[in-house]
Amino acid sequence: MDFKWMFVDEAFEDSSQLSHDFDYSWLFDDDQNHEPETKRPRGRPSLSSTHPDAVERAASFIQQNGFQADARRRGVTSRSSGVSVQDIADHVRNAVPALKETGVSKSTVRRWMKAPHEGRFASKRYEGLIDAKIPSKRNDFREENRDDHFHRAVVKYMREMCSHFQSECVVYSCDNMNKLKVGTLAVSRYHQLNRIYPSEDRPNYSDHDFPTPGYLIIPSGYMKLEPKVKKGTITKDSIGRDHIEYPVTGPLNIVLRAQPFAKATIETHMNDLKPLLKSDASRGQSFAVLIADGGPDWNITSPLTQIACMRLWKDCGLDGLVLTSFSAGNSAMNPIEHAWAPISKLLTGVTLPDKVPGESLPPCKQRNLSEDERKAKEEIVFNEAMGRVCQYLHGKQFDGHDINCSYVKCNAPQSGYKDHEELRQALVGPVGNLENHRLHNIRNDYTFAVKHMDRRLASLTF
Structure with missing residues (x-):
C-alpha cells in the first residue's frame, strides 16, 4: 500500500511546488470555519x-x-x-x-x-422545549413591608458598631424555638434522619401523631454573636461600599420551660438574660444590643417591654441597652433562626415520655385524680422531659460554638423579676390608673423608663 499521499515534503514552502497528483489545497485554506453538514437523525422523527x-x-x-x-x-x-x-x-x-x-x-x-x-x-x-419541571419546595416567601429597608439598616448599623468596639459591646440574638412536644415525637416527623443507627435498631415512628393536649416545652434561645475577625476589619459589599465585618454566630444558651407551668414573656426573657449581661459587664462589655423578632413578647411599643428593658439596663449596670428587630414578617433574618434547624435535627426521632415511670397513662388522662395530684405528677413528667432534652444537647455545638441547655423546674420559686401579671393588669387600662397609691412602684418605674428611653421605629434605646 502506498502511503506517500499522507505526507507533505517539508522542503516545499509553496503549495504550487507540490505534486499535482493529489489536491493538497485544503491544507493551506485560511477559512477554517467550515460548518459540518447537518445530518438527519436516525430513526423515526420525534x-x-x-x-x-x-x-x-x-x-x-x-x-x-x-x-x-x-x-x-x-x-x-x-x-x-x-x-x-x-x-x-x-x-x-x-x-x-x-x-x-x-x-x-x-x-x-x-x-x-x-x-x-x-x-x-x-x-x-431531555429536549427542554418547555420551561417546567417538578420543583424543590421553597418557604422563603415574605410579605413586603415598607419599613423593611430601614429596619435592616438599623440592625446592620448596630452590628457593625458592636463589631468595631468589640471590647466594649456585646450583641445577643434572641428568639423562641418551635415548642417541643411531650408524649410524641419532640420535633416534626418530616425532619430527615441524618444520624447513624444499627440496621436492627432504628427509629420506628407511629403511623399517626397523637400528641398529649397541652404537653409542650418552650425553648427560649439567646445567642451571643462573637466576632471571628480582627477588630475593625473592613470589607466591601456587592456595590463596592465599605462595611465592617460582624459576627453571625456564637455560643447559644437555651432555657426550657414547661408550658402548663410557665409562659414565655418579656419578664422571663429578662430573667434569662440578666446573668449573661452581668457577666459581660464584669468583663467591660457594658453596652448591649438585643436583636429580637418583634413578636408580642418583644414589642418595643409595649410599656411592659419598656419597663422590663429599663430594669435590665439599670440592674446590670450597663452603659447602654438597645432592643431592635427586623420588620414584621422578616424575623427569619434574625441570626439565631439559623440554629433552630440543626437543633431540630439533633432531636429528630426523639420521643419524650408523657407518663410517670411505672404508669400506663399520662396524668391528664387519669381519672379520679385531684387537681393537686395531677399537677404533682405533671411536674415529674415535665422535669424528666426537659432534663432529657438537655442531655440530648449536652456537648453539642453549632458552628463551632457550644450549646448550653438548662431548664426551669416546674413550680420552682421564680428568681429575678416576678411581677409581670401585676404590671400587665396595671398598664392595660388608662395611664391615669397609675395614680393609685398601691401602684406607686410601677408608676415610678414607668416614669423612669420614659425619661431615659429613646424609642424609634426600629429600636428602643436606654
Whole structure:
C-alpha cells in the first residue's frame, strides 16, 4: 500500500511546488470555519418535530395550572395547583386531533420538559422545549413591608458598631424555638434522619401523631454573636461600599420551660438574660444590643417591654441597652433562626415520655385524680422531659460554638423579676390608673423608663 499521499515534503514552502497528483489545497485554506453538514437523525422523527402544536398545547396547559395562576383563578368548578405527567398527556391527546388515536406517552411528555438534574448524563435525553419541571419546595416567601429597608439598616448599623468596639459591646440574638412536644415525637416527623443507627435498631415512628393536649416545652434561645475577625476589619459589599465585618454566630444558651407551668414573656426573657449581661459587664462589655423578632413578647411599643428593658439596663449596670428587630414578617433574618434547624435535627426521632415511670397513662388522662395530684405528677413528667432534652444537647455545638441547655423546674420559686401579671393588669387600662397609691412602684418605674428611653421605629434605646 502506498502511503506517500499522507505526507507533505517539508522542503516545499509553496503549495504550487507540490505534486499535482493529489489536491493538497485544503491544507493551506485560511477559512477554517467550515460548518459540518447537518445530518438527519436516525430513526423515526420525534413527536415534537412532527406535531409542534402538541408541545405548545402542553406548555399552555402547564402555564394555566401554575401556582400563581391558581391563586388568581375565580369562578371555576374545579381547581388544580400543578399538573401530573398523565394530566398533560391526556390534555395533549384531547387537544391535538392527530393524536387522538395514537396518544402520547408519559416518557415523551417528560422529555419535552427541563431535565430534573442537569448535571447528570441522562439530562441529554431531555429536549427542554418547555420551561417546567417538578420543583424543590421553597418557604422563603415574605410579605413586603415598607419599613423593611430601614429596619435592616438599623440592625446592620448596630452590628457593625458592636463589631468595631468589640471590647466594649456585646450583641445577643434572641428568639423562641418551635415548642417541643411531650408524649410524641419532640420535633416534626418530616425532619430527615441524618444520624447513624444499627440496621436492627432504628427509629420506628407511629403511623399517626397523637400528641398529649397541652404537653409542650418552650425553648427560649439567646445567642451571643462573637466576632471571628480582627477588630475593625473592613470589607466591601456587592456595590463596592465599605462595611465592617460582624459576627453571625456564637455560643447559644437555651432555657426550657414547661408550658402548663410557665409562659414565655418579656419578664422571663429578662430573667434569662440578666446573668449573661452581668457577666459581660464584669468583663467591660457594658453596652448591649438585643436583636429580637418583634413578636408580642418583644414589642418595643409595649410599656411592659419598656419597663422590663429599663430594669435590665439599670440592674446590670450597663452603659447602654438597645432592643431592635427586623420588620414584621422578616424575623427569619434574625441570626439565631439559623440554629433552630440543626437543633431540630439533633432531636429528630426523639420521643419524650408523657407518663410517670411505672404508669400506663399520662396524668391528664387519669381519672379520679385531684387537681393537686395531677399537677404533682405533671411536674415529674415535665422535669424528666426537659432534663432529657438537655442531655440530648449536652456537648453539642453549632458552628463551632457550644450549646448550653438548662431548664426551669416546674413550680420552682421564680428568681429575678416576678411581677409581670401585676404590671400587665396595671398598664392595660388608662395611664391615669397609675395614680393609685398601691401602684406607686410601677408608676415610678414607668416614669423612669420614659425619661431615659429613646424609642424609634426600629429600636428602643436606654
